[in-house]
Amino acid sequence: xxxxxxxxxxxxxxxxxxxxxxxxxxxKDGEFGVLPQHASLVSLLESGLIEIEAExxxxxxxxxxxxxxxxxxxxxxxxxxxxxxxxxxxxxxHALDEAQKLMKSVENSNAAIAxxxxxxxxxxxx
Amino acid sequence: xxxxxxxxxxxxxxxxxxKTTRAMKLVSTAKLKRTxxxxxxxxxxxxxxxxxxxxxxxxIQSSNIEGLSSKFCNEQEDIKVVDxxxxxxxxGLCGGFNSQTIKRVKQLIETYKAKGTKIRLRAVxxxxxxxxxxxxxxxxxxxxxxxxxxxxxxxxxxISSLVEDYVNGxxxxxILVHNGYVNMITQEIRxxxxxxxxxxxxxxxxxxxxxxxxxxxxxxxxxxTLITKYVEYSMYYALIDSLAAEHSSRMQAMDAATNNAKExxxxxNVEYNKARQQAITTELIEIISGVESMK
Numbered sequence: 001x002x003x004x005x006x007x008x009x010x011x012x013x014x015x016x017x018x019x020x021x022x023x024x025x026x027x028k029d030g031e032f033g034v035l036p037q038h039a040s041l042v043s044l045l046e047s048g049l050i051e052i053e054a055e056x057x058x059x060x061x062x063x064x065x066x067x068x069x070x071x072x073x074x075x076x077x078x079x080x081x082x083x084x085x086x087x088x089x090x091x092x093x094h095a096l097d098e099a100q101k102l103m104k105s106v107e108n109s110n111a112a113i114a115x116x117x118x119x120x121x122x123x124x125x126x
Numbered sequence: 127x128x129x130x131x132x133x134x135x136x137x138x139x140x141x142x143x144x145k146t147t148r149a150m151k152l153v154s155t156a157k158l159k160r161t162x163x164x165x166x167x168x169x170x171x172x173x174x175x176x177x178x179x180x181x182x183x184x185x186i187q188s189s190n191i192e193g194l195s196s197k198f199c200n201e202q203e204d205i206k207v208v209d210x211x212x213x214x215x216x217x218g219l220c221g222g223f224n225s226q227t228i229k230r231v232k233q234l235i236e237t238y239k240a241k242g243t244k245i246r247l248r249a250v251x252x253x254x255x256x257x258x259x260x261x262x263x264x265x266x267x268x269x270x271x272x273x274x275x276x277x278x279x280x281x282x283x284x285i286s287s288l289v290e291d292y293v294n295g296x297x298x299x300x301i302l303v304h305n306g307y308v309n310m311i312t313q314e315i316r317x318x319x320x321x322x323x324x325x326x327x328x329x330x331x332x333x334x335x336x337x338x339x340x341x342x343x344x345x346x347x348x349x350x351t352l353i354t355k356y357v358e359y360s361m362y363y364a365l366i367d368s369l370a371a372e373h374s375s376r377m378q379a380m381d382a383a384t385n386n387a388k389e390x391x392x393x394x395n396v397e398y399n400k401a402r403q404q405a406i407t408t409e410l411i412e413i414i415s416g417v418e419s420m421k
Contacts, residue, residue: 007174011171
């Protein structure tokens with residue numbers, strides 16, 4: 001399976017940098033998926049979930065607004081704030097709390113409310 | 127020959143100064159480490175942002191789109207008003223750090239004055255403000271307290287009014303001057319054109335640009351937010367960079383001061399000993415000649 005590189009960068013540092021199979025991004029005009037060999041693209045990102053499918057694992061990252069640039073098998077996300085939801089159960093619930101805080105700080109857009117709901121669901125399922 | 131007591135007093139005064147400068151050096155070293163870390167983290171973001179913007183900007187330049195986006199990227203032929211933002215430290219005792227920046231700003235003013243352009247100076251940091259006020263140069267805006275503790279929000283507040291001015295045409299160019307950090311012992315004056323965006327200096331990546339998709343499709347909204355972000359972030363980064371440079375410069379200056387004080391103490395000690403010996407010699411001569419006269 002072909003892989004592509006994904007980088008998620010915030011003003012305080014690089015959050016994620018690895019080769020992945022597929023990524024789903026919360027675009028301004030709606031959610032979209034990116035597979036390797038995607039056409040060059042620049043898009044605004046809304047607050048929401050980035051879902052990453054790596055070779056063996058899956059990972060979600062909660063972000064507030066940002067940009068994404070897709071080019072030559074490389075996806076670069078520049079976001080203002082991001083929280084990765086991974087690690088052991090304890091860490092996850094901690095991460096979820098952080099993520100919820102992040103969503104609250106975003107102005108009340110529909111996307112943020114929807115993401116907050118998703119987070120609630122995830123929290124109750126742990 | 128100086129009085130023994132005077133020399134003693136001088137020695138203790140110099141060694142007190144030495145203690146102060148040494149402490150200041152240590153403080154600067156610690157602060158520099160923290161700021162350097164901050165600069166390193168934000169550098170990745172800044173670089174990627176610049177890269178992304180340059181690709182879009184080139185795309186727009188090549189397709190000759192009219193409107194706001196081209197206003198951001200293409201230089202006006204007739205520049206009437208130029209805004210010069212410069213960053214200096216709030217505090218002194220940091221060697222040539224502030225004066226270098228001021229010198230460059232003065233050069234810039236000269237060049238633009240020669241062209242007949244109206245200049246608006248926007249000062250960040252107490253030292254620069256003091257200097258230009260003392261020399262009777264008018265400052266359009268003054269910011270104190272931003273350069274010693276930069277945050278993204280402060281940078282944003284400061285720069286957003288300038289971007290507005292640019293958009294509604296009351297200024298044609300934004301230049302940012304600051305003294306940047308290279309490494310522990312070197313600082314370098316940096317002069318950036320914030321607006322219009324200087325695409326010529328950016329990485330040349332003409333490959334596969336024609337088929338760049340942009341979403342949402344009216345490029346203006348994407349470009350506008352991206353450029354605003356870019357300018358805000360450049361300002362923020364410049365502030366951090368300047369702070370790191372300030373600390374490294376102060377560290378050097380204080381190091382030099384400590385060394386000078388050390389030398390001075392050594393010299394004074396020699397002088398003190400000479401004076402002491404001379405006093406003893408004089409006393410001996412007096413005793414001996416006293417004894418001689420009694421014979």
